[in-house]
Amino acid sequence: MAGDVVDLIMQDHREVERLFDELKDNPETRRNLVPVLTTLLTAHSRAEEAEVYPAAASEAGEADDVAHSQEEHVEADELLEKLAGTDPESAQFDKVLQDLIDAVTHHVEEEESKVxxxxxxxxxxxxxxELADAFATSREKHLGEQPTDITREQLQQQARNADVSGTSGLGKDALQSKLREEASE
Known part of the structure; x- marks a missing residue:
């Protein structure tokens, strides 16, 4: 595979930015582009969470920044769910889209300057x-998924990445609630 994992992650970041511009500038494309955006961001996040964040935390000494980035992924998932459930022709859509853009842009800036x-x-x-290959394979496996498709195992990985303890006995819904609560603090 050409390049490394950093190159692949940054390519996805640029594509997400392009999709944001398209969604803002061309309202007539929104109905078709929202699923593309949610699919890409979900696959990207799950691949980072499974393959990149654990290595960044344990091998690159980036545990604190990884924990923060993981919390931002949880927030982005919530905003993606909200965007997917908002009528693209409603007045509310622009606000939800802007909230997502602001959150993801902040996350990308931090990730690209720290992690x-x-x-x-x-x-x-x-x-x-090696991480590039693992990221690409994981990302491909998760293409087509939406934020609501998250499994308990993926939530457990998010908890490990965010250094959230006391989650091993929690069911999926309770675990997701705990992660969202931690992310909002």
Whole structure:
């Protein structure tokens, strides 16, 4: 695979930004583009959570930034769910879209200034290439999923990434509530 995991993540970031621009500038495309956006962001997030964040935390010394990034993923999932449930022709759509854009833009800026440079500085080129393959495989596996398709196992991974304890005995709904509560603090 060409490049490394940082390159792949940043390519997705640029594509999400392009989709945001399209959604803002061309309201007539919204009905068709919202599922594309939610699918891409969901697959991207799940691949980062499963493959990249654990390595960034344990191998690159980025545990605090990973925990913060994971909380932002939980927030983005909530906003994606809200956007997907909002009529693209309603007045509310623009506000929900802008809330999502603001949250994701903030997340991308932090990730690209903290976590991703930490990966490049602390992991070998070989390891970054391994993570690229793992990220791409995981991302492909999750394409087509929506934020609501999250499994209990994925929620457990989010809890580990966010350093949230006391979740092993929780059911899916309680675990998701706890993660959302932690993310909103």
């Amino acid at each position: 991703l440079p930490g990966l490049r500085a602390n992991l070998s080129a070989e390891r970054l290439a």
